Structures are given as C-alpha cells and as structure tokens.
Amino acid sequence: MIAESEKLNAHMEHAIRIAKKAWGQTHSNPMVGAVIVEDGKIVSEGYHERSGGKHAEIIALESYKGTPKAETTLLVTLEPCSTEGRTGACTNAIIHSGIKNVVIGTLDPNPKHSGAGVTFLESAGISVTVGVLEEACREMNIIFNHWIVHKRPLCALKIAMTLDGCMAASTGHSKWITGELAREDVMHWRRLFPAIAVTQNTVSADNPRLTSRLNDGIFCSQRFVLNRELRDLENYKNYHLFSDDFKSKTIVVYGMNAVKDRVEALEAMGIQSWKVSESEGKLNIDEFLNLCAENAIPGVFIEPGAQLATHLIANRSVDYIYIYQSPKLLMDQKGHSLGTERSSQLMNESMHLLDVKRELFGEDTLIRGYLRK
C-alpha cells in the first residue's frame, strides 16, 4: 500500500512538472501548476502559461468535467491568489467549484499576501494542507520570489571554475573548464532568466550568441552588453549579438563618461543603449539593476569574467550564484580567480552560499545558492 503522503507527493510532482512547461515564460509572474485528483487519479490539470494568461487553478477547474466528491482534491504548487487580478481571484473560483480539499505546495512569497489565500479557503469550509514538496515548489520560482518582495531583479551570476578556484589560465584562456553537459545546462538557465548580461571583453573574445539552444528551439532573452567606454564598436557588425535574428534584443550599457563620438556612433548603428553612472572606473551596477526594475525585468543572469564577478560579489550586488565546478586543479597562483588582495584575517570572513543545490553534469558539478549578504 502506498502511503497517502507518497500519493500527494506524486501528484504534486506532476503539478511541478507541468508548471515547468512554461519555464522562463511567465515573467514577472511565477510558474504554477495545478491538478485535480479524484479516485486517486489526476482528472484535470493546468499551468500558468504566460503573464496575463489564465492561472493554473482556473485552467484545471475549467477542464474539470465531474461533480466534486467529498474527497476530490485540488493540488496547486503555489498558494492561490485571493485578490482580484486580471484573471479574478483563484480562491473564489475554487470555492465556487465545490471542491472541498486543497493542497498547496508553498505559500505566497509576498509577505502582504502570504497565507491570505489559505485563510480565505478555510473560512469557506475548505480543508487546506500546506507544504507538500514545498522546497521544490518554492525553488522553481527563485526569480519571482525575489522580485515580488524586493521589486528589484534577482541578480544572478554564473561562473565556471576548477576545484582550486581558477576561472581561467594566467593568459585568460578558459576553454573549457567544464564539459559539454555542464555547458549545455547553462542554456537551461539562460532560458529561465528574462535577461542575460556579459561584458564587452567577453563579446570581443568569444563573440557569444547568449541564446538558449534547447531541444524545442532557439530562445533569446533580453541581452545586455556592459561596455562602459563603448570600446570595439568598429567590430560590432561582426558580432552575433548585433547581427543575428535577435539583434533587437541586445542593449548596450555604457558609462556616463563615455566619449560623445562613440555614443553617437552607437546610436547611428541603431543599437539600443542605456547610460548609467560610473564610480571608481566601473559601471554602477546597482543603477543598471534599477533600470532593469523600471523596465519590469525581474531577473538578470550575468556571465562575467573573474574581475567583474569579484566586483559584483564584493559589492554585494549579487543575489544568487551559479558555480559550475570541474574536478581539476590548475595549480597556478596567476590563474584568474575571485577576490581582491584584501588580507583576510579569519576564515569566518567568508561569504556563505545559502539554500545550496548541487547537481552533477558528467564529471562536473553545478553548485548554486543565494549569497548571504
């Protein structure tokens, strides 16, 4: 006999799976999946496809053709909304459906609303269970969870390094630290984030596409090139970012001290740009993130070199970090690595990763988590 909790877990797993069909496509809304279970089987399901689209619960309820029995249960990965949004409150729809059991993966991360949906359902005589596969339900919405609380984009940073912390040889050479499987996994995260940022150095050296090339096609998020001084414009026409089918999705971010001629040259090429202030010869990343917020971009995936990564981490601009680690030792003090010459005194000056997830890709490991601030 399968325990009741195992059945619930299996149904919630299915709800998570269908929620993820909209991976990266729901911004600034969360991914949500819902299933209706009757006689131990899923008889209806739905997921939130895109911002402005119907909520998962509504789709599941609309496609439910039965008459709820006492044990009929709606499972939903995220607490149903109790406020009238563009699509009407989900709690009302659940109450009207006659379903008397609701199982919720995780509560609304917005402190203003967290628990309100549960209270509303319970006050209508519905039995509510909260916290089935809670971690997985919360985890898939790292961008939304941050955005809804802070109204600032989740600033995520992706780096690859050897076991001894090297991101490149002393020459800057870094192809490749990790194997193919790990590099493919990056595509998955590029697709999750609504925006990706790299430095001009990376563009000049690697001419990247920054697209997400997955089995179901090529996908392109908003692309940012951090180019404080507007260097290398003469080669822009040769770079994928400014010439491919998605070139309208590339924005150059430059510093307020960039010379006027270059700003004009950029404009003449019809390339979109954002201007931000500078301090200590660096772009003001917080201002860049504020601009993202103003433009309703809830998350930015930055793929930096060692220098920018160090700056972002030391500056506490990073919320979340992805480290692809290969089981190699470069054994070179001159290899590019994180950090400044700050003369640390004690080991507990280290910054911690929290809520750490680890995943294997061939011989490499992805280690990811929040950076404690």
Next chain:
Amino acid sequence: MIAESEKLNAHMEHAIRIAKKAWGQTHSNPMVGAVIVEDGKIVSEGYHERSGGKHAEIIALESYKGTPKAETTLLVTLEPCSTEGRTGACTNAIIHSGIKNVVIGTLDPNPKHSGAGVTFLESAGISVTVGVLEEACREMNIIFNHWIVHKRPLCALKIAMTLDGCMAASTGHSKWITGELAREDVMHWRRLFPAIAVTQNTVSADNPRLTSRLNDGIFCSQRFVLNRELRDLENYKNYHLFSDDFKSKTIVVYGMNAVKDRVEALEAMGIQSWKVSESEGKLNIDEFLNLCAENAIPGVFIEPGAQLATHLIANRSVDYIYIYQSPKLLMDQKGHSLGTERSSQLMNESMHLLDVKRELFGEDTLIRGYLRK
C-alpha cells in the same frame, strides 16, 4: 517480483558491509566479505579480519552447516585467491565445499593473478559471475589495489577549501573551513590509512592528536611528523603526538642537513625518527614513501597546509586526493591556496581527478579521487 540481479546486489551489499567491519585493520591485505546464499537467504558469512587471519571465503565456508544444493551460491567481494598463501588457496576450499555457483564483486587487482581464480573455479565446473557491485567492491580497497600493483604506498592528501579554493585566510587562519560533520568524516579516513603525516608547522600551530575518535573507541595509525630542520623540539613534551598513550606510534622525519645537536636531542627524548635526503630546501617525499614501502606501510594519509600540498601535487607525489569543500567564498587573493606562480597558458594544463566520488556532510562536500599523473 524482485529481479535476480537486485537480489544479487542486496547479498553483495551485505558482503561489502561485513567486509568493512575490518575497516583499516587488514593492511597490507584487502578488506573482503563473503556470504553463502541458499533458498534466497544468507545462511553463512565471513570477513577477513586482519592480515594473517582467515580469508573471508574460508570463514563463510567453515560456518556453513548445510549440504550445497544446485543453486547454493557463494558471493565474495574480491576474486578468491588461487595461490597457496598462509591460509591455503581459497579456490581449493570452494571446490571442495561442493558449491557450484560463485559470484565475485571484482577481480584481483594484481595483474599477475587477475582472473586466475575465476579460471581455476570454472575449470572445476563451477559457474562464476564477475562484476556485481564491482565499483563498490573495488573502491573499498583503494590502498590495497595500489600497493599490490606498485609496491609503494598510496599517497593520499587531505585538504579543506572554500569554493574559491582558499585553504586559509591571508594570516593562515583556517578554523574552520568546513563544519563538524565534515571534520568528523576525516576520522573515518584516518582510521582507514595505516599511516598519517603532518608537518611540524601543523604540530606547532594546532597540537593535533591525529587519532581516529569514532563511536567504537580511539584508534591510532602510525603518525609521521615532517620536520626537516628539527625545529621546535623544545616544545615536543607539550604536544599530544609525543606525550599521549600512542606516543610510540609517532615518528619524526627529518632532513639529512638537520644539525647534529638537534638530531641528538631528538634521540635523547627517545623519539623514533627517519632521515631522508633534501632537495631545494624540502624533504624528499619520494624517499619518505620508499621508506614507508620498506616498512610495509601500504598507504599514507597526509594532512598538509597549502605549501606542502602544492609541493606534493606539483611533484606528482600524490596518488589520491580528498578535498573537503565548503560553500563559502573567501574572496582574498592573499588567502592560502594551491599552486605556484607558474603562468599557465591553457586551461587544459589542469590536472584531473579521476574516479571522482562526492559525498555531502551537512553543507560541505567531500570530493575525492585519483590524481591523474
């Protein structure tokens, strides 16, 4: 219905479990476990307790009280020996027992004997299966497997580091990089290895015991202190290594250029010592390992600082490496880390870990594997 292979796996798992009762106690022999299965059940079992003791198969056969049926099966983690040793060839005992089915975890790692036991059994009409839980059966004998082939000790190195490769703050402070669970796990490996080595720096700074303090008591391997110049002798009486119940298990390794007074002072204290040559102001570690070999020590677990670790790895003296890694970033270029200023050109100059195993201890990970030479 459980598939036949799953049953075999479960029985082999039991054989591995009982083999490990002798964890670290069988040197220079391997750990081996054997079970006899009849009617789907284990009816007899045995494991090799110590060098010179009975082999696992012999114990299992001696305690088997039945008469073998056609399906009665002996499972053993390691290929039975076919040469007459101190305890008689196991293959003969199996043939005489009348058991007609033998399942072997992994072949004898000694190329001279590998497969000979199988051939011998098969030529006597016994059905032999090889390779059930092969990896786990081989893995538990990393020391023996190396020793029997190379007749040199497996030189293993244990270090702890942050994600960005720091083994200590710029001041040398390193307590603690990892959490309690990871530090407890070290005990497990100290007990596996017949010898442990640290530098005088570590002794002076930390006054370690280097004992293995586990639930079933305190255990002490052979302890080596690498003290090229015989520094700090005046404090030796205060150090655990030279004053505890196991002080007779501590040997000081010094360089041929150590001053005579100090050598005499060491001898006057009644402390055992080994003298090895020096090159470039460092102890000749290969000579130390040769001395271990001469003294029938099949494995050495070295717990070094960043400097010795770098020397050992760069010098290709290390066979196996244990890295306890915490999800922290020290972000200090002056933090102690591996490597010399060797100006690497390409990322593929990195050294690879092979046969990598990963294990979680709280928030920390143990990453271990062979260092490709």
